[in-house]
Amino acid sequence: MTTTNRIPTARPAGATSQRVTQARVVRSEWTKLRSQPSTFWSLLAALALIVGFGALYCVLRVTRPPTGPEAVAAFDPTAVSLTGVQLAQLAVGVLGVLLVAGEYATGTIRVSLAAVPRRLPVLWGKAIVLALATLVLCLPATLAAFLVGQSILSAERLDISLRHPGVARAVVGSTLFLSAVGLLGLGLGALLRSTAGAVAGLFGLLFGPQLLAGLLPADWSDKLYPYLPVPAGAAVANVQPDSAALAPWTGFGLFCLYTGVVLALAAWQLRRRDA
């Protein structure tokens, strides 16, 4: 290893130009995201699940098509082709957790927060980068899953057109839901600071409420169910009117509200606690 003692100075960029800004922190977080192998694998897993699992499920349904007019009427080809999103949300949520909890695990968080001592720009930077990356990558995947799924379902004439009312909203909404789950994971990671704890918390929030609601008396649980995080967020992908669910954007808005609460708690803790 060769070494020089002369450290060149960086005078041309003066003190005032080396200010920390939110835009600069977003660039920095983008560099971190793309240079971290776990990100790549999480996103690849999400994309593979969206397209692959969706296609697989469509094949299964085609081999056993619904019989009878009622079953055919209840068949939701959009939902069937987007089944993979339900699994992809785990990969995206875990990615969100890793983006922050991974920094706590490696100690990198101290380097990050020493560079951005006001701290909150780091959290917002991660949130912006994660939301954009998942949207940009998952929207084509969701669309592909829909198109591939419909071409499979068309064998039994079960397919639906993207121009059918509510279908385009379901495709785009599913992608937005994925991003929101990613942000939920991010918030939990920042709040709990441990990968294991935050992943457990994420799965608990996504699946726990439904299980607990099942223990309540039926009329209570029926009333409560649409307001639980995942049922609320998944409403955005409903094509057929569902009286037991919230209106699509209302439900998604509620899920965003839950995510916002977790992110706000995370921001408050990040400012307050020692790094």
Next chain:
Amino acid sequence: MIEARGLTKRYGDKLAVDDLTFTVRPGMVTGFLGPNGAGKSTTMRMILGLDAPTQGSVTVNGLPYRDHAAPLREVGALLDARSVHPGRSAYHHLLALAQTCGIRRSRVDEVVDAVGLNAVARRRAGGFSLGMGQRLGIAAALLGDPGTVILDEPVNGLDTEGIRWIRSLLQGLAAEGRTVFVSSHLMSEMAMTAQHLIVIGRGRLIADTGMEEFVARAAPGVVRVRSTDPAALAALLRSRDGAVAEAGDGGLAVSGLTTDEVGRLAGAAGITLLELTAQQASLEEAFVDLTRDAVEFRAPTTRGAQP
């Protein structure tokens, strides 16, 4: 310039840092010395705003670190060489850091060159040795060309060549007028590098002093003398306020008198000397003596002697 005033940090019922007041001045290397667990790292984290003080305050160039608009320009810090994502390359670690405050890309290459990591900069940092990690941490600290450099145990894991490199690097930075604050638990290392010392033990300030004063005060010189008549010599020296101890094979360890005084006294009394040497206590001994009981030695007496 780093100024700590009554800096205190309590974790539960453990007082990690206890009412520390000190100033780190530009233009020289200031060593921050103390046994493991003395509170050095906690103090450094408080300087960087990572941990909030329970009481007191610390500023860098007059402002709390958090209030600096261009923090990397003010302070470059190495806290822990392992604080790198193992899957990320050294280059991307530094690039992400540089981008938070708009430092140009070419500057990343410059610091990579300067610490001698060009051959491995694109490799995953997870495979780095501790010494390479230290070099990467130092590259990160130099990125913003900061006026103040804070390094926590930078020589850990470095080979001899690396240690020598750090030493001249730190002295070079200080000579350029920067504030250089370096922690270590090794007195001998500090002796080669630092001009000023801040010593803490159990979170408390033990000494804030120039290197030479520290040694002189902590361990006054001991004179070793061997003669043909140790008993007579011992009696003679004791009568002149020397503290005398048997040192084996007829030798005496004398403190409180210089070699000149011992030699003249013995000559006047007609005692033949076989050996007369001044034994300066090693720095390591001085340090161990001082920190052996941090509370007992809590004596920031030399603070007033600072310029």
